Amino acid sequence: MNPQVSTPPKSRIAYIGLGLMGLPMSRHLVSLGWDVHGYDVRSEQMDLASAAGVQVHSTPTEAVHGCALVVLNLPTTEAVEAVVFGTHGLIKTMRQPQCIVDFSTISVESGQAFSAKLLAQTGCGWVDAPVSGGPSAAGTGTLTVMAGARADDLPRIQALMRDVAARFTVLGPPGSGLVAKMLNQLMVGCLHAAVTELVVLAEAAGIEADLVPSALAGGHADGVLLQQIYPRMRARDFAPLGYARQLLKDLDMVLAYAKSLQVPTPMASQAQTLYRMLTRLGHAELDTSALLRLYEPGHDRFAPPDLTDVKPIKGDTP
Incomplete structure (x- = not known):
């Protein structure tokens, strides 16, 4: 200030x-x-x-x-x-x-x-x-x-x-603050996807998975999202501190804005796809950390989603 x-x-x-x-x-x-x-x-x-x-x-x-x-x-x-x-x-x-x-x-x-x-x-x-x-x-x-x-x-x-x-x-x-928020949400969306895969891999490896945030603290992989979201994913605590549907809405805007500037954003595009799958499975009102649900047993999580019958949400990227 x-x-x-x-x-x-x-x-x-x-x-x-x-x-x-x-x-x-x-x-x-x-x-x-x-x-x-x-x-x-x-x-x-x-x-x-x-x-x-x-x-x-x-x-x-x-x-x-x-x-x-x-x-x-x-x-x-x-x-x-x-x-x-x-x-x-x-x-x-x-x-x-x-x-x-x-x-x-x-x-x-x-x-x-x-x-x-x-x-x-x-x-x-x-x-x-x-x-x-x-x-x-x-x-x-x-x-x-x-x-x-x-x-x-x-x-x-x-x-x-x-x-x-x-x-x-x-x-x-x-408008300048909104540009910065698009950058922020690009990072948030991609980091949610990365932390999700971190949790799944740590649990599959059989190590003391709860210690991962402390083990990585201070290193290049450390950050607010790692320290806050990783423990919530481990606890399967998806009470909303930020709705999955809202992050999807933000990623839709990020991709639309990037497209208008002809800037490629393949990682953000992947995060957008994951959140669209999550909301289609009925988890729109859960926390953004509920992305882990896509990787849980019982979900056909890696089957290509059939989106042909899904009507576009108002504001979606064309």
Whole structure:
């Protein structure tokens, strides 16, 4: 963060999307003294947020009224577009100096277009600020945030970023943060596949497989995903800290973006195929570490999948 940029005090903030990431982050912000007004399409998430001190509202527009910052944490590009530009979208009521901070992972092209459209029609800023770190980091203010923003919008978001991020990097104009998130998800997808094969091979070898993360710690193969995901795979703990369907959605966007730049990505393509197989087997709502299920006895895991009868998911790569 740039120490020369003045930061406004904590203020009233709207939080749209109180799910796997949004709920712990909004709870954390409340604990730090932010006046958080929230909305989610699921009533059970609204109840949990309310119990944590979030002022919940019946519509996004109600939540946004009077808020300096409008935070989005939504699952898809389509959801972001509907909330901001739909029939009852926020664009109809937002006015300067309000500013959107979008923590969602959406396509680069859409993020750039949304930012330009909001600015042209309302004068409001839009910061794309996708995150990495998972629900635990969201709940402790230790996320890695990669951002794209206009210089004029940076002073408005500094106080928020100081409270939610251990690392906050502005990579350029709107859309730049989403490019960085595509790079992040390319690595995440490929590393999940590599760690899965590591677990399977270690178990088959008959060694003390639980000791592998310690044995590799500090070496070139070490990393956050090895230390976090390997033990979960060994325990067959697939309770979602990040949904398999979401990583597939992200890999679809990675491949589409790479294709637009004519960049070959064979390893990411393989990871995409594995996650598409996993979701087709009915595991879309499990954790991303559930990729191990493809290698478990009982699955025809190496038979070429017949995808001819599978309808494309909206947003899939053509």
